[in-house]
Amino acid sequence: MDAVVAKPQDYKSDLKPIWCPGCGDFSVLAAITRGLAELNLPPKDVALVSGIGCSSRLPAYSTLYGFHSVHGRALPVASGLKLARPDLTVLSVGGDGDGFSIGGNHFVHACRRNVDLTYIVMDNSVYGMTKGQASPTTQADWTGSKLTPEGPGVAPFRPLEMALSSGATFISRAFSGDPMELTRQVCAAVQHKGFSFVHVLSPCVTYRPEQKGWRELVHGDFTEPYTDRRDAFLRLLDDDGFTTGILYQGAAAPFQPMPRATQSVADLGDQFVI
Amino acid sequence: MDAVVAKPQDYKSDLKPIWCPGCGDFSVLAAITRGLAELNLPPKDVALVSGIGCSSRLPAYSTLYGFHSVHGRALPVASGLKLARPDLTVLSVGGDGDGFSIGGNHFVHACRRNVDLTYIVMDNSVYGMTKGQASPTTQADWTGSKLTPEGPGVAPFRPLEMALSSGATFISRAFSGDPMELTRQVCAAVQHKGFSFVHVLSPCVTYRPEQKGWRELVHGDFTEPYTDRRDAFLRLLDDDGFTTGILYQGAAAPFQPMPRATQSVADLGDQFVI
Amino acid sequence: MALSSVSIAMTGSGGAGVMTAGQILLDAAAKAGYYGLMGRTLGPQIRGGESAALLRLSTEPVQSPDDGFDILVAFDWGNIERFREELPMNPGGLIIADPHAGDVPALMLDAERRIEYVPFHAMSKDIHGGRVNMVALGLIAELVGLDHDCLVERVTTQLSGKGQTALDSSRAGLDAGAEAVVGVKGVPRLDRPKPRTGDRWSITGNDAAGLGAIQGGVRFCAAYPITPATDILEWLAPNLPKVGGTLVQCEDELASVNMILGGSYGGVPSVTATSGPGLALMTESIGLAVASETPVVIIDVQRGGPSTGIPTKSEQVDLNIAVNGLHGDAPHVVTAPLSIGDCLFTTQWSVHLAEAMQTAVIVLSDQTVGQSRTIIDKPAEIAFIGRRKVAETVPGERYLRYALTADGVSPMSLPGTDGGAYIAEGLEHDETGRPSTQGAHHTEQLAKRQRKITDFDYGDHWALVDGDPDAEVAVLTWGSTAEVAREAVNRARARGVKARLVAVRLIDPVPADRLRYALAGVSRTVVVEQNHGGQYLRHLRAHMDLPGRVEAFHRPGPLGLRPGEILAHILSQ
């Protein structure tokens, strides 16, 4: 495969997605396969790790290695895999509920830890898989769920700000309806050395049909990535949540890889000899 | 008790703390009892909820109602208590490991949820109770733990920034060695309507003896609380981690209290009648 | 051919309105005086996938499915292979298919099958705004002998607010369907309903669980959505506030269970609902409930396992974790509702048990009872209301939160009470609640926590025992398989086998004496459950010797157990 030029189809499996027609996640799948093809990464050397949710079904629709883990735990699984197998390209994908609600702690600590992997969150401000409850990014006054009939009543989670505060070294936002920009970000994120976070606005046409209107709201104003956290912060304070582009790219060294052996296992016991 | 003026001793139990002599947590206990006395809150109407750690032992040293829960879960227990019993004054206390490591997700979501309670974290940048491992606030190059002999290698967690990004409406920092300021903050935090977060630098003299030097580093430069998130952010970008005072106080409404009954239980079944 | 019960399946792709039609049929039958139940099965697709409504209508109260279906109405055959096995047909059962959807797939055919083609699609096209499901509904109702006016009335109620045009076209569809019956032969018809008085309810197990919780005294719920438990929460969310309670959607299950610990510590009976994966996340803090003696109720609506498993299908597979999933020696209580309707009683009783014993109660419901709907007579009032032994404290006197009482239950003081302050403690402690590592304190507190569970008087509610006093065979089961087992026992008895049903609601502690008494005299005990490992049988064995020959009868999901297979087992030995 190394010599030949890879095509996006090489990365797509023949399993039919369970997604609703029109779901934003189709574009994300397409952008990932296109991005990997552009980077010409052999499918056998790439792994996709996800949690549980509509979006977390994505790995099965690829020809890559993958782990469809449990709800909220994609990032630890992905981190363990990358730490144990630094030779692989590791991506983690999932939803806003998976990543920011039940998986919120791992998100924060993965940003801090800076393991060299890419995390793509398909944010639809809803729990699609469980049929339409509020997620952390849902507006406080959204009354569309029977579970929170008066609205969740909680200020929405700010993914980019949280990533920046937590120490992520690559932060971007894309819209599933702009596949070229999304593909560009996937490529840049995969190439980034360290933890990269791509926040994708990916509409749920079934439980949040109004999100079809996102197309009108999105604007590509993060033109150049900031390299200074301060600047990125200042920029974010003006953010309306619909600005796309790469916000920030820092330069911290990625987290420790597997070291080379310097001693044989047989000698390890020597330390116990009296 | 309402008529009489409360004294700090009224809030202190006769149980001898397990803390090491010189531990910063003694001052935090003193500040809490002093603050409650100043506010003249009857001990029977105050509850202290904690997780597990040296600092989390604090409730037992008070005469208040308390819940010594499990590691990392103080905030949900405290939130549940306050939501079910809005008449009580609820405080939650614990350590940096309890609050920012295993309890990190609850911290983030408690800041967002804005339940009317006060969270006091005794931060010593170490796991005291388990004998000295790195915590999220430990410097990346601290080699004092056998578990991370080369240092944790991870950028420290920024409690104030995280609280602000997560949506907390009261954020302050104090030093256990400045009991007057700490007491002032406890009082202000308890009086704040909504979630209040008091970050206390509280040295661990046993596993981080160098923290005795914090006295020299601390400076009280958050003089007036900002009321605009932007200003607070800008201020934090210059923070060295040792600035004390009340950084921010916002005005969002606290999370939903228990409503009044409008219907009898007996009538609830009517909806199932065909 | 008139029957006391008829079973009907309707299948079709999402959007075809299978579930709506099923619900209308059930409610219309209820109005007409019948009983019945409706289960549902869905494909993995979030929207537009295949689905089936699985009904049984009956002249008598019924909460078990029949062995198979008498009528299968297929709007189309999309992905039928995925749930073919969930659509067993009764011998001589009738398939009604639409020629528009093509031939009946081979895998639906066997020797005994009869097929009729009805052009639902074409018929609906003839009606302005016509829908396939209404035509089918009209046909089915007429076929099984359900009063057409009743049906029309129900549809009218259901569609009120959708405007006259919608009503008119639906009505036209129902009429067209009813008229098409003449072409269909060999139709099973229901007996006339018996005259009954009093209200009847149409309710799902999950809604019933929610109502049971509130009737038991619950005013606080904190939870995280998970299939198939979410409906309980979605019912509680708007209903709790009506009675002065509240529900919080949490960031995860760790938060849920700890929030209800907080609420309960405050004196407000509290509940959460989840399924296997969520229960697994809660066990550390359920242990805290046990150690700190804080009453909480956790409803686990079981689904196919292990791991994420089969979220939309049913199994009785979380008995192991519910009973033994806590670390340390952590006695607590596990219950299981015995039917859709019994979700009400069992949940209410469980709140009572949790409050009375100040412990954690795990209720093992499952997808089958939780998400099925049934018609029941309006339930009688249930006396059980969660009542804690509240401490009478004396200011100035030391209050012993964990006092060593005879029954093991220590009066609990509620925050706000003078002289009652104490620390709810997860560390081992002495009677005051102060941490202690001493063996004496440890042993006495362990014994007390055990005693209060073991010595409690659970009354007659531990199980449903029914059948022959001189039975030779006992069918011993638990939870949602009870009604299936009951039907099997009744059929066996009708064939002259002396048989008894013992359907257990109290899973742990094992009510060994009562079980021995209930099983007295039988020479065979058939233990029936729907899982791969035979979890209940192992649990029983761990605690007692069962009388007679013990026969394990269990298999995994997704197809629910059927009376016929249990009957066959009973007869085969």
Add this chain to the structure above:
Amino acid sequence: MALSSVSIAMTGSGGAGVMTAGQILLDAAAKAGYYGLMGRTLGPQIRGGESAALLRLSTEPVQSPDDGFDILVAFDWGNIERFREELPMNPGGLIIADPHAGDVPALMLDAERRIEYVPFHAMSKDIHGGRVNMVALGLIAELVGLDHDCLVERVTTQLSGKGQTALDSSRAGLDAGAEAVVGVKGVPRLDRPKPRTGDRWSITGNDAAGLGAIQGGVRFCAAYPITPATDILEWLAPNLPKVGGTLVQCEDELASVNMILGGSYGGVPSVTATSGPGLALMTESIGLAVASETPVVIIDVQRGGPSTGIPTKSEQVDLNIAVNGLHGDAPHVVTAPLSIGDCLFTTQWSVHLAEAMQTAVIVLSDQTVGQSRTIIDKPAEIAFIGRRKVAETVPGERYLRYALTADGVSPMSLPGTDGGAYIAEGLEHDETGRPSTQGAHHTEQLAKRQRKITDFDYGDHWALVDGDPDAEVAVLTWGSTAEVAREAVNRARARGVKARLVAVRLIDPVPADRLRYALAGVSRTVVVEQNHGGQYLRHLRAHMDLPGRVEAFHRPGPLGLRPGEILAHILSQ
């Protein structure tokens, strides 16, 4: 009076150097040719609290404590009531106290007690830089007959780097202590050590577990600190990198277990270590390991429970959760080391089992074996190395990750292998790994996952069986109580009772056939364990009928079981 073993306890407040003295004594004895072990008990204070070093020195290999102590040396009596019960004395046992610390407290006194006062404190004051613990050490060594030079040599090694002054004062302390012996009467002395060749190790169970993991092939560890498991991690952290591996400190246990799932999916054998509360948090993802067939090893160093319980003390209380704590039908493996030294073998074997069966293995160690130190002969090399059945994939051909093989183990492809890509899946799936809700797939995968565990050949390692071929009594135990039980059996046999020890390493699956064989012929089976609920006995009952009369012998901690109480039970019936 010369003995083959002498037991010594030293107690004192933090800072008195009790633990240092204990460790030096043990190592010096080892150097002199003795065996022995040292446990430790600590108060709740983080620093400066009371503590005790609990030693037994012996001419023969020994890994069980004796019933009580022959000598108790008290530097002071601070908070002695908190751990009095952990300091049982042998009949005629000698208390050596410092008059400086006041009278011997009443609760230490009973009829058989003998007391000698030695002014350690005053003696140490006479030495420049003198320390109480060195004086005591000198005295004890001399009392029990340990060569003074050996002791001095050991102290010298230990203190090398602390400077000559420290050495000189320590030496002076040892000398002074040794000379004080003349005033002390009625002293139990050790027999001379037997001559032995070969290296000996001084090792704790937790260190041994770490070494076993690495020897088994582990190269990745992710974990969160928790008492009493942290030492395993603290040993692994610097040692894994030496052999090309790494350890990550995680944000919590949810992260730990999922990180090792990731590492293992990548082909690197992976381990985590925790205690009860952490294990509880891990069960959801251990279920994922089972369903996705990803090998992982979880070492649970058990502590007193339930909930936070008694973190620093030992109990065998997590059997329930380890065996049954997963939701769904989730067969996996549970093992338990049989002694401090056996932590090495059992952990290594467990890595082998996990890799061979592609499943989760939970190792039930505990605080007693984990944090005690023992002297053993250098262990022989163990053959077991984790080896996975790796798939031979053919690019272009569909790889069946979850192929239905005869033994249930499906060859696994590792990322980077051409043609081997698959999705590790926690949803139920077919052979390819694609999600499926079909009963046929579910049943066949459930059966396969069960079969690979049940049918595996565990060899002779499932237990240690020892004793009389014609035994009448079997003492059946598991994990860390094995050595205590062995001593009880040996004492019973010395008294003419025909007895056999069956100490089980393989807790689940229950090796029923092997157990029946091992218990064949006995008329009594005494099941010994250290917990309140009799968890192992219930587990065995759930799976098999035990032969003969079954007698439960169990009690909770913190005091470890003693050979004498088991012996008494054996003799009493």
